[in-house]
Amino acid sequence: MKEGPDIARVAALIGDPARANILTALMTGKALTASELAEEAGVTPQTASAHLAKLQDSGLLTQRRQGRHRYFALASGDVAQVLEGLMALATVSGHLRSRPGPRDPALRRARVCYNHLAGEAGTQLYDALIGAGHITVAGDDLTLTEHGAARIRGFGIDMDGLTRARAPVCRACLDWSERRTHLAGSLGRALLARIEELGWARRAEATRVLAFSAAGDRAFAAFLTDIGRPENSAVSKASAP
Incomplete structure (x- = not known):
């Protein structure tokens, strides 16, 4: 097994069309809710939640809660x-x-x-x-x-x-x-x-x-x-x- 950064994993995460649309929507620098990102991605809220969990677990997104809502944003300028x-x-x-x-x-x-x-x-x-x-x-x-x-x-x-x-x-x-x-x-x-x-x-x-x-x-x-x-x-x- 080769050592070093796993670019294939990151590329696969970004490469999914729905996840790519989610990430692109967050390029404004503005945090968006899961329902707003579901609409941007053209998927159901349940599917969007699964995508958001993967992106957050990978370190590409951050999440913060305010009241009943969860807001997502790009993890950093590097992303x-x-x-x-x-x-x-x-x-x-x-x-x-x-x-x-x-x-x-x-x-x-x-x-x-x-x-x-x-x-x-x-x-x-x-x-x-x-x-x-x-x-x-x-x-x-x-x-x-x-x-x-x-x-x-x-x-x-x-x-x-x-x-x-x-x-x-x-x-x-x-x-x-x-x-x-x-x-x-x-x-x-x-x-x-x-x-x-x-x-x-x-x-x-x-x-x-x-x-x-x-x-x-x-x-x-x-x-x-x-x-x-x-x-x-x-x-x-x-x-x-």
Whole structure:
């Protein structure tokens, strides 16, 4: 018997269509009830309970109780990163759903990937930070520079709080629709929260879509231009549109 991680077991758990739908539904970062996940998976509540038990036992999901309800969520950002990577692989390999639906363009533009910004908007943000030298790349490791930290602080984000957190500040995540990298980690989470706090975008109900308003689109574009200037040491304060 070979030793090492049992990727076949994890792959089999994710590979079931109903369980894959459950995991994908939780990519919004929002906890859902068993009945909500049964509807997402297209199975009966009894079948969903069996799937949820397997996913929880395997460490892919966590559960918490509140009153009579049980709420399920992805166990960690690592699970979300694996799922996003599999979506990218499925796209490259041509394994696409036969009914993409009218929301695809919106999903490709901007969406929530567990707790950070993904889609075209996510890769644009990542490219701006890398291009300006605010984040450096060494292999798989991303590092926020001192100048980058100052720019992020000027956007209204508590950098001291981010550096005290256990989670990595910067982390690369493969974007399934763009097939390039977007930013995860505690900084990616904080940037998404700040964008929502400023009112530039809001989460569409029951989907992963992050819908930018017209004013929010302009403000986000201006922010990308401003943060993408490595020669500009002045930090401008972000303001709501």
